[in-house]
Amino acid sequence: MEGQGIGRGQQPERRRRGRGVRLRGGGVGRQNRGRGRRGRGHMRVPDEIRATLVDHVLNHGLTMAEAGRRVQPDVGRTTVSSIIQTSCRQSRTARQLHRVGRGPLFTPEQEEAICTMVVENNAIRRREIKSAIIEDNNIFENIQTVSISTTDRLKRHQMNMKQLYTVPFERNGERVKELCYQHVQRIMELEASEPPHNFIYMDEAGFNLTKRRRRGRNIIGHRATVDVPGQRGGNITMGAAISENGVLTHIPIIGPYNTERLVTFLDTLYRDLIPEQDRGQIGDDLPKYVIVWDNVNFHRSNIIRQWFATHNRMLMEFLSPYSPFLNPVEEFFSAWRWKVNDRQPHTQMTLLAAMVTACDDITADACRGWIRHSKRFFPRCIAREDIRCDVDENLWPNRQERQEV
Incomplete structure (x- = not known):
């Protein structure tokens, strides 16, 4: 009847005759149709089934579609056609190994x-x-x-581009090898002797206002720049001594160290090591302190030798030439320079303050690690081996041997 609404579940005549909304690829249950083989994915047919398909088509006269339906799982007609063509042209039924490119050039x-x-x-x-x-x-x-x-x-x-380390020709000469051997033997004798000997490693390093990091970051095509003072200023030299207990004494001065300033440093170090009530004591059972340093001229002066003669608990041992790897204070100064750079000093007074506070950032654990690292060269010095550089790749060619003992 006209004027009455359409009840629930009823539809107009023209809608029943229409096709409705057409879904791409078909309706429910036909999601993968109309899309080629994208829905099925690539089928890899085992060699046994390939041989069976060739036998069905060539020997028993089945069509490609019938042969594909007889195997499990079903194989499409085009896949069967590709297998038959390969069998006829190349006389093989097994799959070829997948290869990309021309293969390796070098054996x-x-x-x-x-x-x-x-x-x-x-x-x-x-x-x-x-x-x-x-x-x-x-x-x-x-x-x-x-x-x-x-x-x-x-x-x-395991070969890659890396920084080149310069190695002096004289380092691996017979004379220097013999001096390294004698130095290590002396250190080992002092370690084993009584009373106990405490080793102190001392050196000096210079710094000025223009020293900054050598590498930075910026957008490709633009230089990496950093602002520095126009005048480099005078050099400031830091004298420092470390041991297994950490940084013992550090004194920065404007200009280079000399004999007179070194005596001042040794007096300060002596007061830091030995309490005032113990300084006048004499005895063979008292612990001794061995200062290990390089062969710079003012370390060998008569005034320095007289100073050690008047301080019976202090000894000195000279490093062999061309062997900074035996002195852990070299690694201390390497880490110390980075910490000074982080403070970005712009005047001489701020540089002095940065050099002092940077020493306080060095921990005792770091000093002990550097001392252990230097002692790892002892067996090679005893064996008189060539030492090219103090990096891990030369010390431990096998990665499993790089763990600390």
């Missing part, structure tokens, strides 16, 4: 030869490696041309 033996070039000459350039490969008709006889980028693919052998 393992050739890669080992390139690594040997780098180990023998750490400053070698990639162009030089390329020339050596092309000119070598023995190991690289099958290589007629090679790109520079290919010669740099040595990361699988």
